[in-house]
Amino acid sequence: MAYWDEDIETMNGKSLKELQSEKLVKLVHNVYNNSNFYKKRFDENGIKPEDIKSVDDLRKLPYTYKKDLRDTYPTGMFCVKSTDVSRIHASSGTTGKPTVVGYTKNDLDAWSESLARSLTSVGVNENDIIQISYGYGLFTGGLGVHYAAEKLGATTIPAGTGNTEKQIMLIKDLEATVICCTPTYFSYMIEVAEKEGINFKRDTKLKIGFFGAEPWSCELRNKIETKTGIKAYDIYGTSELSGPLFTDCTEQNGIHIWADMFIAEIINPETGEPVEDGEIGELVITTLCKEALPLIRYRVGDLTSITHEKCACGRTHPRIMKLTGRSDDMTIVRGVNVFPGQVESVLLSIPEVTSNFRITIDRINELDKMVVEVEINDEMFTDKMADLYNLQAKLEKELLSVLGISASVKLVGSDTLPRFEGKAKRVIDNRKY
Amino acid sequence: MTKLIQQISVFSENKPGKLAQVAETLKNADINLRAFTIAESGDFGIIRLIVDKPEEAYKLLKDVGFTVSKTDVLGVHMDDKPGSLLKISKLLSENEINMDYAYAFVTRDKTAVLIIRVSDVSNAISLLEKEDICFVCSQDIIT
Incomplete structure (x- = not known):
């Protein structure tokens, strides 16, 4: 050494x-x-x-x-x-x-x-x-x-x-x-x-x-x-x-x-x-x-x-x-600190999706609701509904374990979320304070 | 001659205009739809299409940005009369072959065609053939 x-x-x-x-x-x-x-x-x-x-x-x-x-x-x-x-x-x-x-x-x-x-x-x-x-x-x-x-x-x-x-x-x-x-x-x-x-x-x-x-x-x-x-x-x-x-x-x-x-x-x-x-x-x-x-x-x-x-x-x-x-990228959802990097690390471990994503946070009936839009990986798309259900469930489970709070996952097509040349804007916060 | 038909499956978010976009892409390339169905689940769905030019449709839909896959399915001719579906589904179920999904359409010459995706393709083919059930082959679909 x-x-x-x-x-x-x-x-x-x-x-x-x-x-x-x-x-x-x-x-x-x-x-x-x-x-x-x-x-x-x-x-x-x-x-x-x-x-x-x-x-x-x-x-x-x-x-x-x-x-x-x-x-x-x-x-x-x-x-x-x-x-x-x-x-x-x-x-x-x-x-x-x-x-x-x-x-x-x-x-x-x-x-x-x-x-x-x-x-x-x-x-x-x-x-x-x-x-x-x-x-x-x-x-x-x-x-x-x-x-x-x-x-x-x-x-x-x-x-x-x-x-x-x-x-x-x-x-x-x-x-x-x-x-x-x-x-x-x-x-x-x-x-x-x-x-x-x-x-x-x-x-x-x-x-x-x-x-x-x-x-x-x-x-x-x-x-x-x-x-x-x-x-x-x-x-x-x-x-x-x-x-x-x-x-x-x-x-x-x-x-x-x-x-x-x-x-x-x-x-x-x-x-x-x-x-x-x-x-x-x-x-x-x-x-x-x-x-x-x-x-x-x-x-x-x-x-x-x-x-x-x-x-x-x-x-x-x-x-x-x-x-x-x-x-400054940190967002607090239901009192828990959420960092976009945590979401990215989950996505990178699952080959059926790309690492591109978007988080939207809304407050509905005084409760924060977080939705993560995730792109399906073109190469891995099968035409079975069950595969998509399972993928969605797997993503939600992984996100819960990494973030410590639940997030709904919304699957979207490959290449449909915006790409960023410079600093990525991953979080849309619609909550009014 | 292959007994399988190539089906095009398109992932689609459940929002207005998605099906129109698929249809327009096919129309512009003069691709004719033989059959289609939509499986939907809340936020998203899968549009499944049988077309006369599957390779071309696959490429075009991919190029305009859709998430697309090609799937081999079986097309089975049925007599357009009561009991036809029962015969086929019974035969498959008795032999432990599961249908992932199925949809049907009626052709110009008044026969019905059942499109099925099954768990065990080769077994399904030999079983159905034994019962003298005819398959739609890709040549029948391609103009």
């Missing part, structure tokens, strides 16, 4: 906590003294840097939101002089102005360090050839993976996005062993390759894929692994935290969050209260070593659960489980 930094990665819980406390205390003093934004936020909440003596005091600190970054556009939350900023990235800004993030030289090093540890944890090393099919530019994906791979001493193929036929040709001809892109793009690559008569298993040297930048299910992971013979890993990070920072390890049982660099919390997005380990909630991150744009209890908005148990791989740092969506 290879480690990038064994001492840190296998450090015992107590030492990790001491390290976090030490860094957190420094952090709160730093932001209070160097950022008007944080000074104001602390003052408004009656918090003084001296109140924070260890990680146990973390919950006294106020949250930071994406809105704060927008409100201080472009660089109002930076905590260093502009001349100390080495690089700028920005989010796509689909809902208005982009979110601008900055990095000092040390920040860039730490970013690569974090991802280099993660890549090592699945066995990537200096002998690998990594094709990076993430966008390069303002988006953090391409350059983030690129520098981490170079830090490892691996060979990089900065393929970027688009031109799928050429991407496949490069994987084949340059004998790439590792691919990194979004899971949906890789699924598309598999489709295109099949049409061209290229079989990833037979015709390429690919053995590992890192897929991220959007949530994807375990079922899709199985599908990718079976079809291509590679091991498919999650890669996680957001631009506010730096970019792609973490992956799961060979155990494929959660994404390791390096606790010496980041403190991860999971909270109930409605109440802001912490949830138990294993329970789904919103990820909140405090950055312990970022200089240009440190974040205190930042509401990342992604939904996951956390475990602090030591991983079978030997690493002691906490793990977050597969992302199940965004807290």
